[in-house]
Amino acid sequence: MNKKTLLVTFFTALVLSTLAPAAWAFEAEFGWLPPNLNPEYGGEVDQLYYHIMILVGIIFFLTEGMLLLSIVLFRARPGRRASYSHGNTKAEILWSIVPAIILVWLALHQKSTWWKAKMQFPDAKTHPDLVEVQAFPEQFQWNFRYPGPDGQFATADDFVTVNELHVPVNRLVLIRMTGKDVIHSLFVPFARVKQDAVPGMLTKAWFKIDRIPCWDLKDQKLKLLTEEEFRKARVALSGFAFSGEPVDSKGNPVAKGQLWPGMKKYSYSPTKSKRFKVIDQGTMAEVAREDAGDLGLKLHVLEIACAELCGLGHYKMRAEMTVETAEMYEAWLRSKADEKAQYGPGKEERERFQAIWDKFHPDYNRK
Template sequence: MMDAMFPAAASEHAGEIDNMIDAVHYLMLVLFIVWGAFFLYTLMRFRAARNPKADYVGVKSKASTVGEVLVAIAEGVLLLGFSIPMWAERVDEIPSEADSTVVRVVAQQFAWNVWYPGADGVFGEADPYLTDEATNPIGLDRDGAGADDIWTVNQLHLPVDKAAIIHLTSKDVIHSFNLPNMRIKQDAIPGLSIPVWFVPTKTTVQIREETGNPDYVYEIACAQLCGNSHYSMRGFLTVHTEEEFQAWLDEEASYLGDSGTDDFFN
């Protein structure tokens, strides 16, 4: 019912998250009305005019205790019955890499470096001493498995209807990788590689049709205040059909000339 207030949903698990948010808000609405009414009732019932002498016994009804227990039970059901199982699926049921699109995302002040393993499907080595902010922000070693790796800045591309596993890390401070349409948000922490997974269910073309907005884009936001240009940490996710995705990868690979630089920003 509150769907219209959420960013357009475009992943397999988005509906579950939205239902949970709805349930929490409806519970809060009920609490607001019932506790508010109870508060007004007590103001009237125990007003000075009606109670000229202090009453040292006070309320004898157990109604508020019963109410508190019912609320605690409802919250327990939301937490143990819905939230924790949903979270467990995110962190424990990561699909196999063989059946997924596997990407690394390296956050930094103030951009998202997106790294694909290239044609061999194997990520190369990264060496901090090779890092060059202009030509090699991830410090990719082009010798060995890294020869065909592809990286972009602020441009994540994925095929539709296939699990995407994103190994998330950060070069400097804590960032938070947020794909609002995919209902994904995870901190990127220096020194840790954290897997995030989801299944995008609508291509960029489809979401543009659905929203009636020909310029609609899936955004990557940084959801953790990470420095003075935190606001500018805006990336884009493009969801393709499988064929379009392959064509995009091939195009990116075609820029891997003999120049030894990676100065493509697409």
């Protein structure tokens, strides 16, 4: 092998050696994209992603291949002379027109999904079971307001949750939002949802979640159950505590201060106080249990993050979305109403919501 061939081998090996392991490491853990739980348009987004990936992949291998081939074939050798050519008009016209057609097609190909995701919002008239929520993020928390039993916002029976969103499985959810202080961005990676919440503007995001995230306590990893599977499973609601010890790649704990902590790993184990709440399989009602026993699953959450830089606490602006059955969701709504009856209407978050949103943006409550 001469020096130049060595160089080319080096080039090729390089590209493969840097790209492949990284891609593999991620793929093995996760698949190319995080799981998608939004059947309305999330799957289409993924599909478009893969379409572009295929197209881009072909162009990538063609062009980089041509480049490598030229480097090998046309390296300088004594006595050789380059061909004297100023171009080839036919070739240039060809490689202008073909990409132009592909690109315009690619742009038009995006339209229906984009329209669906950002233009065609469901409304309560066509979807009577639409779940409507208002989001009013501030530094550094997500405030969500539910309309309460009367289904109207800005009334006395509304309630507000902080960093906690509950949605029933397989039902459309519409979130109306505006910013209180700076721009925030509602990001639900598992549902392919991202929308900025901007002060002075009303923006909307909608989605449907079709699986219920549960934590497999035996394997200590996320499991996504359909509603049917969930109804057959025995799932704990509480009684398990979270720990985020750093572990190395083999799962062994790592001492603090060691240079290569690798990663933290989430795991859940039974708490000492042993108060277990479990979902009853038939009625989906909560029942108390004395021991962890045969519980293999814990009800888990989907994470919500803020995608727009919003200040020093940007990185921890994390909210949790609980996906549950209709019965569980109704029970949760009732418990919130009860809570309110117990503590009176003066709950702090709700008052702040009303003081700003309802005082200054009353028209944002119109449907």
